[in-house]
Amino acid sequence: MDIIQAELDELRRICQKSVPDSTLITCALAQVRVQIKKSDFTCVTACFTFPKDYPRHNTLITCALAQVRVQIKKSDFTCVTACFTFPKDYPRHNILIELKSKTLSVKLLDGLVKVSETEAQKHLDRPHILPMVKFINKFLDENPLSCCADEISEVKAKLDGEERLKLSQKTASMSLFLKRRQYFLKLKFAVPPNYPIQQIQVVNADSNFPRVFRVWFVAQAQEVARRCVEPPLRPKPKAPPFKVRPSFGSACSFLIESVHRYPDEICQICRQKCFPEDPEQAIHDENAAAHVERVYCSHCYHHDCLILYMKTPPFEGGKKCIACKQKIYHEIWKVTPELAEARWAHEQAKNRELDEVVDFLADMGDNLVKPS
Numbered sequence: 001m002d003i004i005q006a007e008l009d010e011l012r013r014i015c016q017k018s019v020p021d022s023t024l025i026t027c028a029l030a031q032v033r034v035q036i037k038k039s040d041f042t043c044v045t046a047c048f049t050f051p052k053d054y055p056r057h058n059t060l061i062t063c064a065l066a067q068v069r070v071q072i073k074k075s076d077f078t079c080v081t082a083c084f085t086f087p088k089d090y091p092r093h094n095i096l097i098e099l100k101s102k103t104l105s106v107k108l109l110d111g112l113v114k115v116s117e118t119e120a121q122k123h124l125d126r127p128h129i130l131p132m133v134k135f136i137n138k139f140l141d142e143n144p145l146s147c148c149a150d151e152i153s154e155v156k157a158k159l160d161g162e163e164r165l166k167l168s169q170k171t172a173s174m175s176l177f178l179k180r181r182q183y184f185l186k187l188k189f190a191v192p193p194n195y196p197i198q199q200i201q202v203v204n205a206d207s208n209f210p211r212v213f214r215v216w217f218v219a220q221a222q223e224v225a226r227r228c229v230e231p232p233l234r235p236k237p238k239a240p241p242f243k244v245r246p247s248f249g250s251a252c253s254f255l256i257e258s259v260h261r262y263p264d265e266i267c268q269i270c271r272q273k274c275f276p277e278d279p280e281q282a283i284h285d286e287n288a289a290a291h292v293e294r295v296y297c298s299h300c301y302h303h304d305c306l307i308l309y310m311k312t313p314p315f316e317g318g319k320k321c322i323a324c325k326q327k328i329y330h331e332i333w334k335v336t337p338e339l340a341e342a343r344w345a346h347e348q349a350k351n352r353e354l355d356e357v358v359d360f361l362a363d364m365g366d367n368l369v370k371p372s
């Protein structure tokens with residue numbers, strides 16, 4: 001018991017000084033917690049902590065030999081409470097560690113417990129707790145991506161083939177490589193120190209999709225991430241109160257879905273694949289006939305196919321997407337149904353005039369007296 005007593009005294013003295021992010025929550029030679037429950041509502045937990053000079057002759061008390069709890073806090077999100085329990089033959093056997101966190105992934109904590117207990121083996125016959133607090137603290141410092149451990153597993157599960165997610169704990173960043181057929185998208189994400197309160201940032205992007213798509217992938221991924229951390233300007237009437245959500249997984253889901261979808265997307269007018277098999281042949285010129293236009297509802301049309309469709313009646317109620325019947329919105333085609341109707345009428349009138357001229361000329365031709 002003297003060894004434990006000495007270790008507790010030492011912890012009280014130097015734990016918080018040695019590991020500035022730590023807070024010593026409990027450091028008692030013995031602690032008793034008794035729950036007295038009369039009903040789900042009438043329920044009290046009594047915690048007894050023994051002062052140093054407590055007469056320790058009361059045999060009725062069954063309790064842990066000693067208890068130490070240390071909170072290690074890197075940010076509001078990355079915050080762990082380490083609970084240490086002394087085994088009977090401590091310090092010949094390693095201390096038992098339990099890690100609790102309201103926010104960090106259970107899988108990550110389980111893994112951290114395992115490596116910590118292995119680490120504790122190195123300190124047998126000496127005090128364990130302070131080296132363990134330092135070890136856990138160092139792990140959290142050196143693994144800033146700990147705050148998105150669950151999201152990382154989820155994203156990895158969605159990747160296939162050559163696709164990969166590479167982590168860089170050193171720079172608190174991740175590189176995502178996505179590919180469908182010969183089309184790829186490569187993105188680098190930075191995880192801010194107060195993630196997930198602050199959203200994930202896309203810092204670099206490379207792709208062989210046409211420029212419009214690459215720009216849209218990045219902008220939309222940032223937008224999806226923003227919506228995870230900022231409440232909507234006009235919340236829906238019955239929506240529950242806004243809560244910040246981790247943004248990395250949501251942004252990646254959008255990207256994975258889009259990169260897997262668009263290389264196989266067909267033009268709704270001509271029913272041909274929008275993108276050529278070979279990305280080298282992809283059309284980057286935004287005014288070219290075969291440039292791919294993605295309209296608001298997410299369906300695709302070739303540039304010229306879309307223009308032809310938009311210029312052809314019926315215009316009633318606005319032009320609708322052939323695939324999903326949603327109104328077509330496109331930044332290069334902001335025309336009201338009335339204007340489209342007027343333009344169509346004008347075009348038709350011009351064509352009629354032209355036809356009349358052609359007919360007239362033809363008649364003229366027939367009636368022309370060939371010079372002899």
Ligand SMILES: [Zn+2]
Nearest residue numbers: 267270302305
């Ligand atoms: Zn087409």
Ligand SMILES: [Zn+2]
Nearest residue numbers: 297299321324
């Ligand atoms: Zn559509």
